[in-house]
Amino acid sequence: MDFRLSDEQDLLRRSVREFAEAEIRPHVMEWDEAQQFPMDLLPKLAELGLMGIQFPEEYGGAGMSAVDYCICIEELARVCPAIALSVAAHNGLCSAHIGMFGDDDQKRTCLPRLVSGSVLGAWGLTEANAGSDAAGMRTTAARVDGGWSLNGAKSFITHGRIGGVMVVIAVTDRAKAHRGISAFIVEHGTPGMTAGKKENKLGMRASDTSEVIFTDCRIAASALLGEEGQGFVNTLQVLDAGRIGIAALSVGLAQGAYEAARDYARERHQFGQPIAAFQAIQWKLADNATRIEAARWLTYRAAYLKDSGVRMTRESSMAKLFASEAAVKAADDCVQIHGGYGFVKDYPAEKYFRDVKLLTIGEGTSEIQRLVIARQLLAQ
Numbered sequence: 219m220d221f222r223l224s225d226e227q228d229l230l231r232r233s234v235r236e237f238a239e240a241e242i243r244p245h246v247m248e249w250d251e252a253q254q255f256p257m258d259l260l261p262k263l264a265e266l267g268l269m270g271i272q273f274p275e276e277y278g279g280a281g282m283s284a285v286d287y288c289i290c291i292e293e294l295a296r297v298c299p300a301i302a303l304s305v306a307a308h309n310g311l312c313s314a315h316i317g318m319f320g321d322d323d324q325k326r327t328c329l330p331r332l333v334s335g336s337v338l339g340a341w342g343l344t345e346a347n348a349g350s351d352a353a354g355m356r357t358t359a360a361r362v363d364g365g366w367s368l369n370g371a372k373s374f375i376t377h378g379r380i381g382g383v384m385v386v387i388a389v390t391d392r393a394k395a396h397r398g399i400s401a402f403i404v405e406h407g408t409p410g411m412t413a414g415k416k417e418n419k420l421g422m423r424a425s426d427t428s429e430v431i432f433t434d435c436r437i438a439a440s441a442l443l444g445e446e447g448q449g450f451v452n453t454l455q456v457l458d459a460g461r462i463g464i465a466a467l468s469v470g471l472a473q474g475a476y477e478a479a480r481d482y483a484r485e486r487h488q489f490g491q492p493i494a495a496f497q498a499i500q501w502k503l504a505d506n507a508t509r510i511e512a513a514r515w516l517t518y519r520a521a522y523l524k525d526s527g528v529r530m531t532r533e534s535s536m537a538k539l540f541a542s543e544a545a546v547k548a549a550d551d552c553v554q555i556h557g558g559y560g561f562v563k564d565y566p567a568e569k570y571f572r573d574v575k576l577l578t579i580g581e582g583t584s585e586i587q588r589l590v591i592a593r594q595l596l597a598q
Contacts, residue, residue, distance in 0.1 A: 221515070223285075223289075227285070227286060227289060230282075230286060230289055230290070231289050231293060233266065234266065234268070234289065234290050234293035234294065235293045235296070237262075237266055238293055238294055238296065238297040238298070239297065241259065241262055242259075242294070242297050242298050242301055243297050243298070246297065246298045246424075246566075246569070247563060247569070249298075249300070249301075249423075249424035250300065250423045250424050250569060251423075252424075253416075253418070253419075253423045253424070254424065254426070255300075255301075255304055255338075255377070255380060255424055255425060255426045256301075256424070257380070259301070260335035260336075260338070261335050263305065263335060264333070264334050264335030267279075267280030267282070268280075268290055268294070268305055268309075269305070269308060269309070269332065269333050269334065269335040270309070270313065270329070270332065270333025270334070271286065271287045271290055271309050272284065272286075272287050272309065272314075272317075273313065273317055273329060273333050277325060277326075277329035277330050277333055278329070278330045278333045278334050279329070279333045280333075283521070283525045284459070284462060284521035284522070284524040284525045285518055285521045285522060285525060287309070287310075287462075287463065287466070287521065288462065288463075288465075288466035288469075288517055288518060288521045289466075290305075291305065291306050291463055291466040291467050291470060292466045292467070292469050292470035292473070292514075293470060294470065295466070295467040295468075295469075295470025295471045295473075295474065296470040296471070296473050296474040296477075297474060298424065299421075299422060299467060299470070299471045299474075299570070299573040299574070300421075300422045300423060300424035300425040300573060301424060301425070302467050302470060302471075303376065303422050303425045303467060303576070303580075304338070304376065304377065304424075304425045304426070306460075306463040306464065306466075306467055307339070307340075307341065307376040307377065307425075308332070308338055308339045308377070309339075309463070310456075310459060310460040310462075310463040311339065311341035311376075311385070311456060311460055312332070312339025312340055312341045312377075312381070312383060312384065312385050313328075313329065313332045313333070313339050314456055314459060314460065315341065315385045315401065315443065315452065315453075315456050316328050316329060316332075316339075316383075316385065316403065316443065317329060318452070318455065318456065319401070319443055319444035319448075319452050320403075320443055320444075323440065324403060324440075324443065328383055328403065331382070331383070332383060336382070337381070337382025337383050337406070338377045338380055338381045338382055338383075339377065339381055339382075339383050339384070339385075340375055340376060340377040340378055340381030340383070340384040340385070340430070341375070341376070341384070341385050341456075342357075342372035342375050342378075342384055342385065342386040342387060342430055343355075343372070343387045343453060344372060344373050344374050344375070345357060345370070345371065345372055345373050346371070346373045350582070350583060350585075350586050355370075355387065355388070355389060355399070356370050356389070357369065357370025357371065357372065357386070357387070357388045357389065357432065358370055358388055358389045358390070358392075359386075359388040359389070359390050359400060359402060360390075362436065364438065364439065365436060365437050365438040365439045365440075365441065366402065366436070366437050366438075366439070366441065366442070367410075367434050367435065367436055367437075368386060368388060368402065368404070368410070368411075368432040368434075368435040368436075368437065369432055369433060369434060369435070370388065370431075370432050371414065371429055371430065371431045371432065372386065372429065372430045372432075373429050374417065374427055374429075375427065375428060375429065375430050376425060376426065376427055377426050378413055378414075378416075378426065378427065378428035378429060378430045379413040379416060379426055379428045380426050381406060382405070382406045383403065383404075383405060383406065384403070384404045384405075384406065384411075384430065385401055385402070385403060385404075385443060386401070386402045386403075386404050386430075386432070387399060387400075387401050387449050387450070387453055388400060388401075388402060388449070390446055390447065390449075391447065394447060396450045396451070397447045397448075397450070398447055399447070399449040399450040399453075400442060400443075400444070400445075400446050400447060400448070400449040401442075401443040401444055401448075401449040401452060401453070402437060402441045402442055402443055403437075403441050403443050404435065404437055404441065408435055408436075408437060409435065409436065410432060410433050410434050410435030410436060411430065411431070411432055411435045412430070412431050412433070413428050413429070413430060413431075414428060414429030414430060414431045415428060415429045416428040417429075420572050420575065420576075421569070421571075421572030421573035421574070421575060421576060422573050422576050423572075457581060457582065458529075458530060458531050458534050459524060459534065460581050461520075461534040461535060461537065461538040461581055461582065461587075462517060462520045462521050462524060462530075462534050462537060462538070464538050464541075464542065464577060464580060464581045465513070465516070465517040465520065465534070465537035465538045465540075465541040465542070466517050466521075466541075467577065468513065468517075468538070468541035468542045468544065468545040468574075468577045469510060469513050469514045469517055469541050469545070471545045471548075471549065471570060471573060471574055471577070472506070472509070472510045472513065472541070472544055472545040472548035472549070473510055473548075474566070474570060475506075475545070475548040475549045475551075475552040475566075475567070475570040475574075476503070476506045476507060476510060476548050476552070478552055478556075478565070478566045478567060478570070479502070479503065479506070479548075479551060479552040479555040479556070479567070480494070480503055482555060482556055482559075482565070482567075483499050483503065483555055486557075493555070499555060502551045502554070502555060505547075506544075506547065506548045506551055509544040509547065509548070510544060510548065512540065512544070513537070513540050513541035513544045513545075514541075516533075516536055516537040516540055516541065517537040517541055519533060519537070520533040520534045520536070520537045531590065531594055532590070532591055532594035532595070535582070535587045535590040535591050535594075536587075536591055538581070538582065538587055539584055539587035539588065539591070541577075542574075542577035542578045542584065543578060543584060545574050545577055546574050546575065546577070546578060548570075548574075549567075549570040549571045549573075549574040550571065552566075552567045552570055552571070553567045553568065553570075553571050555567075
């Protein structure tokens with residue numbers, strides 16, 4: 219087993235890191251305080267291939283592997299987890315759903331715009347009363363002449379207000395339960411589709427999150443994504459891969475928090491020496507570095523299995539669970555090592571601390587990950 223990255227992957231890491239340091243780091247707090255995703259960043263992300271990381275070159279994508287994808291998301295999250303979240307949601311949810319289950323016309327129509335950064339992708343699964351229990355959703359899609367009529371509301375949608383293309387999951391036959399759920403592609407600006415409340419969030423504030431409301435929103439029959447009644451099954455497949463992205467984001471955030479804590483510990487002097495000389499600080503750094511490395515390889519293993527075409531439900535959930543909780547600890551220790559300065563916005567510690575909590579909630583809470591893992595283990 220060779221755990222070394224290829225020369226091309228090392229170059230990819232350096233390229234994305236340099237981009238993040240030059241184009242993102244100077245604006246992190248500006249974007250956070252404005253609570254807006256910087257749309258002028260899209261063409262720059264696209265030029266580096268980050269808006270279509272794993273998509274085929276025939277659609278304008280970069281054609282990278284799942285491991286490459288982890289490297290990209292990790293390096294963005296090391297500098298700004300909110301930007302990394304938007305890139306991951308765009309690539310791993312909306313675009314991935316279309317790439318995995320769309321027909322040729324849908325791919326030709328949507329993917330070139332998504333991977334070029336012409337539009338952001340949004341993915342509508344969660345509702346106010348249907349989070350982890352996605353099968354309890356109330357949004358419906360009813361057949362009408364020439365297509366479908368959508369009615370309902372989606373909550374906590376990344377790019378809900380600014381996404382140009384949205385994949386919407388809706389009930390098409392409630393009597394069939396899980397087999398009565400389907401997916402649809404809805405273009406921004408379609409009559410009957412409106413943006414609702416923009417969420418005022420604790421963290422990840424530069425990543426747009428809002429409600430999306432559908433009121434007799436008419437879409438063509440060709441908007442059906444995948445087979446009718448397979449939307450829920452397809453959603454689980456999308457989430458299996460999407461959790462690898464959140465795990466990579468967690469690794470990147472943890473790495474950024476660890477580095478900020480390490481650097482501060484070298485600079486901060488107390489009792490005549492840098493606080494990095496004290497065992498209490500050294501052990502925090504050592505424990506976090508160890509957890510980050512373990513999380514990284516759990517994540518890369520899940521990505522490797524994805525690249526190999528092997529089912530990775532258990533592995534992606536393990537990676538997401540461990541990496542997100544390791545990131546919480548790294549962010550917490552980062553604040554602690556900074557002391558009072560960890561509580562103010564002059565240092566990056568407080569932002570890592572605010573951003574990190576979403577990672578144990580989004581794309582399946584830690585509790586849901588444990589449930590998924592246990593079911594996989596008990597089915598053996």
